[in-house]
Amino acid sequence: MKAKTVKPRVMTGNGAAAYAAMLCRPEVVASYPITPQTEVVEQLSAFKADGVLDAEMVEVEGENSAMNIVCAASIAGARVFTATSSYGLVYMYDTLLQTAGFRAPVVMVNVNRETPGIQAVSAGQQDMISTRDSGWIQIIVENDQEIIDQIIMAYRIAEDFNIQLPIMVNYDGYYLSYLAEAVQIPDQTDVDAFLAPLKKQPQRPRLVPGEARGCGTHGMEMGYVEARYKHCMALDRVKNHVDKIDKEFGEYFGRSYGGQIEEYKCADADIVIVASGSAAGTARTVIDSKRAEGLKVGLVKLRLFRPFPEERLAQALKGKKAIGVIDRSVSFGWKTGPMCTEIKSLCSKIGPVPILSYIDGLANLDINIPHIGRVIDEVAVAAKGKPYQEVTWIPMEEER
Amino acid sequence: MVIKHKNIFETESCWSNADKQMLCLDTGGWRTERPVLDQTKCNYCGLCCLYCPPQCMLDKGDHYEANLAFCKGCGICAHECPRGALTMVPEGEFGNEG
Ligand code: SF4
Ligand code: SF4
Numbered sequence: 001m002k003a004k005t006v007k008p009r010v011m012t013g014n015g016a017a018a019y020a021a022m023l024c025r026p027e028v029v030a031s032y033p034i035t036p037q038t039e040v041v042e043q044l045s046a047f048k049a050d051g052v053l054d055a056e057m058v059e060v061e062g063e064n065s066a067m068n069i070v071c072a073a074s075i076a077g078a079r080v081f082t083a084t085s086s087y088g089l090v091y092m093y094d095t096l097l098q099t100a101g102f103r104a105p106v107v108m109v110n111v112n113r114e115t116p117g118i119q120a121v122s123a124g125q126q127d128m129i130s131t132r133d134s135g136w137i138q139i140i141v142e143n144d145q146e147i148i149d150q151i152i153m154a155y156r157i158a159e160d161f162n163i164q165l166p167i168m169v170n171y172d173g174y175y176l177s178y179l180a181e182a183v184q185i186p187d188q189t190d191v192d193a194f195l196a197p198l199k200k201q202p203q204r205p206r207l208v209p210g211e212a213r214g215c216g217t218h219g220m221e222m223g224y225v226e227a228r229y230k231h232c233m234a235l236d237r238v239k240n241h242v243d244k245i246d247k248e249f250g251e252y253f254g255r256s257y258g259g260q261i262e263e264y265k266c267a268d269a270d271i272v273i274v275a276s277g278s279a280a281g282t283a284r285t286v287i288d289s290k291r292a293e294g295l296k297v298g299l300v301k302l303r304l305f306r307p308f309p310e311e312r313l314a315q316a317l318k319g320k321k322a323i324g325v326i327d328r329s330v331s332f333g334w335k336t337g338p339m340c341t342e343i344k345s346l347c348s349k350i351g352p353v354p355i356l357s358y359i360d361g362l363a364n365l366d367i368n369i370p371h372i373g374r375v376i377d378e379v380a381v382a383a384k385g386k387p388y389q390e391v392t393w394i395p396m397e398e399e400r
Numbered sequence: 401m402v403i404k405h406k407n408i409f410e411t412e413s414c415w416s417n418a419d420k421q422m423l424c425l426d427t428g429g430w431r432t433e434r435p436v437l438d439q440t441k442c443n444y445c446g447l448c449c450l451y452c453p454p455q456c457m458l459d460k461g462d463h464y465e466a467n468l469a470f471c472k473g474c475g476i477c478a479h480e481c482p483r484g485a486l487t488m489v490p491e492g493e494f495g496n497e498g
Binding site for chain 2: 101102103161162164204205211212213214215216220222223225226227230234
């Protein structure tokens with residue numbers, strides 16, 4: 001570890017996100033307040049007012065403008081930051097796609113919340129899932145410390161000359177946004193040092209006043225195909241890069257998260273549970289108690305969702321007798337949850353084992369210890385070759 | 401996969417440098433009618449030039465002329481001209497000169 005030891009401080013997930021963003025020295029910030037993200041914008045404005053954040057803060061009338069501004073600033077060469085959630089994320093949908101198409105390395109926090117349709121002011125990953133094909137890198141974190149660390153790493157991923165893609169750092173609204181935890185805020189000099197390698201890379205193309213350059217307006221026919229192909233290839237490169245940056249971060253700051261996925265007690269496990277976000281923390285304790293009862297169960301915490309960590313997942317899940325996937329969102333048009341559906345596409349690599357889908361934690365409902373315990377028990381039964389239920393909406397099977 | 405395509409863009413993102421090669425939409429190819437000016441009616445007010453979406457109007461000193469390489473034939477200039485100096489004429493009447 002090279003970083004200075006710092007005294008822990010207690011702060012909310014939103015406060016942590018704002019702190020991390022500030023430490024990365026963004027030059028342009030444009031963000032519109034929305035529950036449960038508002039505190040991020042408030043805190044950044046306070047930093048600006050206090051003179052500790054030297055960024056151009058653009059006051060916008062909505063998220064669509066916010067994304068247009070950070071995208072344009074990024075194309076002009078600036079380091080940028082924005083944050084949103086739910087309705088805000090879908091209100092910037094067209095500019096979200098545009099930003100990805102322009103390969104603008106925007107770093108955005110998305111505080112996961114349910115989406116429009118049923119006025120859902122509550123936690124859920126549906127917003128992130130609804131934008132999974134936008135061409136952005138999507139990563140999900142579990143606690144306040146990981147919010148800080150992942151935002152810092154996000155710049156090393158997005159702005160890397162070999163990547164040049166926008167990244168969305170996701171954390172559970174309500175659960176993490178308002179949860180106050182002890183965190184270590186890295187020292188400014190250490191963040192500067194960790195981000196310094198970006199300065200040694202070739203400069204990415206940028207708009208320069210008076211120079212006859214353009215970006216993005218000429219994607220017709222083969223221009224379009226070529227741009228899309230390069231975009232997909234870049235996303236594929238993101239996978240190993242996430243692992244590499246995570247490792248480097250660990251060596252520098254003494255904390256690392258497994259990169260694309262975190263494998264917890266998977267090596268000798270017969271069955272594996274896949275979860276993401278704050279639920280992964282709860283899952284770990286249930287894994288421990290089931291292990292104490294003699295059940296060989298492991299946890300895969302899905303961190304990178306776009307690009308989908310196909311290879312790492314296949315490696316972790318290969319040879320397991322059954323798998324249970326907990327989704328905090330739904331996939332309209334599929335019976336199974338979105339993460340489960342995608343994990344099922346690994347069947348040719350991991351074999352035709354039972355993969356059980358669990359929908360839980362929608363709309364602020366808890367993914368609690370009994371729920372995860374039940375998932376493990378049922379997956380263990382399926383592993384013995386007994387019949388199982390393919391999809392379970394846990395709250396729908398409970399009497400309240 | 402064997403890639404036979406030769407890259408259009410030098411950069412990873414879809415940037416082009418007009419000093420070397422300007423990659424742009426072939427909006428001229430979309431045109432089915434073009435604006436024709438009656439110069440006796442035109443007072444060089446410039447509204448047609450301001451409103452033209454692809455900004456293809458060339459300033460000729462006493463009137464404006466659509467650059468047919470980019471004029472998409474939308475007719476907005478003719479619609480906006482307060483003096484009725486522009487008429488949209490079907491491309492079929494011009495042969496292949498444009
Ligand atoms: S708007 Fe009409 S009058 Fe004005 S410059 Fe154009 S053609 Fe001439
Ligand atoms: S027809 Fe449309 S594109 Fe052509 S000169 Fe007029 S306004 Fe411009």
